[in-house]
Amino acid sequence: MNEVGTLKKGLDIFLLILKQPNLTVLEIMNALGINKSTTYRLVNTLEQNQFIVRTDNNRYQLSNALTSMILQNENIPSYELDWKAVPAMKKLGQQTKETIYTGMLMDLEVVITQVINGQYTTRTHMEIGANSPIHHNAIGKCILAHLEETSRDRIINALSLEMYTENTIVTKEAFAKELQKIREVGYSVDDEEGELGVRCIAAPIWKNNKVIAAVALTGPSVRISTEKDDYHANLVQQCAKEITTSIAQDV
Structure with a gap:
């Protein structure tokens, strides 16, 4: 997978979680049609960089820090x-x-x-x-x-x-x-x-x-x-x- 393709899939995952929080990896895979290994790798990257967090029941949502930053920025639609x-x-x-x-x-x-x-x-x-x-x-x-x-x-x-x-x-x-x-x-x-x-x-x-x-x-x-x-x-x-x-x- 080239770098542009990888970036697009990562952004797709981020935007999906932004609009539909508390998704599992399987739900992300099914929603976006990305294979299992790629989904796990990109989700892990987003988590490591504190864009998303994993809940106790293995679901993903935006990190508290990112949520606060978004909500304090009136320029974001x-x-x-x-x-x-x-x-x-x-x-x-x-x-x-x-x-x-x-x-x-x-x-x-x-x-x-x-x-x-x-x-x-x-x-x-x-x-x-x-x-x-x-x-x-x-x-x-x-x-x-x-x-x-x-x-x-x-x-x-x-x-x-x-x-x-x-x-x-x-x-x-x-x-x-x-x-x-x-x-x-x-x-x-x-x-x-x-x-x-x-x-x-x-x-x-x-x-x-x-x-x-x-x-x-x-x-x-x-x-x-x-x-x-x-x-x-x-x-x-x-x-x-x-x-x-x-x-x-x-x-």
């Missing part, structure tokens, strides 16, 4: 930290059986950074890396509402507010009022604004008193009904608080 959200997301998924996902803003779009699929046969399907316009997305509206005013106004002025359904907000005045309401209640709702029959509720995730992402619950409108908004919003807000706390603990 929040999606690289999204593995910290998984425990709280799984808890919310168990409580509701619906699809749970996190996302962040990238330019004028929302990018999905982590997904816990719902348990129902009929559920909303989300994919990590997928993107969508800010204005009809609960996560997009939630993050935008909690940005500082200058950044928020700049983004609003750049949005096209294209109509996707009859519920999509398409005027700047109405959109500004929607964001004000979100700031007041602390969560946002996608009320079939991007797709008819699908609703979503999101709450902000914070780091150093700045909104960096949001977590959301999504599903068919027959289950995520307006009558249950308070119930679902409370659960989503609690999930967001747990993720925020998890991020802050290692700073």
Whole structure:
């Protein structure tokens, strides 16, 4: 194996553990399709150089020193930290059986950074890396509402507010009022604004008193009904608080 190929495989292992901590060597092998001897050698190298650590049950995660360094660096995109959200997301998924996902803003779009699929046969399907316009997305509206005013106004002025359904907000005045309401209640709702029959509720995730992402619950409108908004919003807000706390603990 040449040096470039070895480096790429080592980086692939590191990024996999970054996004999915607590993996065994066998799970790493299966996920990346790397043979056993190469996987053991590269994992050992990463461990020796204190990029990763082995837990008592022979699983691998980022070292505490590296985790602290990442979390203290505000220039690192929040999606690289999204593995910290998984425990709280799984808890919310168990409580509701619906699809749970996190996302962040990238330019004028929302990018999905982590997904816990719902348990129902009929559920909303989300994919990590997928993107969508800010204005009809609960996560997009939630993050935008909690940005500082200058950044928020700049983004609003750049949005096209294209109509996707009859519920999509398409005027700047109405959109500004929607964001004000979100700031007041602390969560946002996608009320079939991007797709008819699908609703979503999101709450902000914070780091150093700045909104960096949001977590959301999504599903068919027959289950995520307006009558249950308070119930679902409370659960989503609690999930967001747990993720925020998890991020802050290692700073």
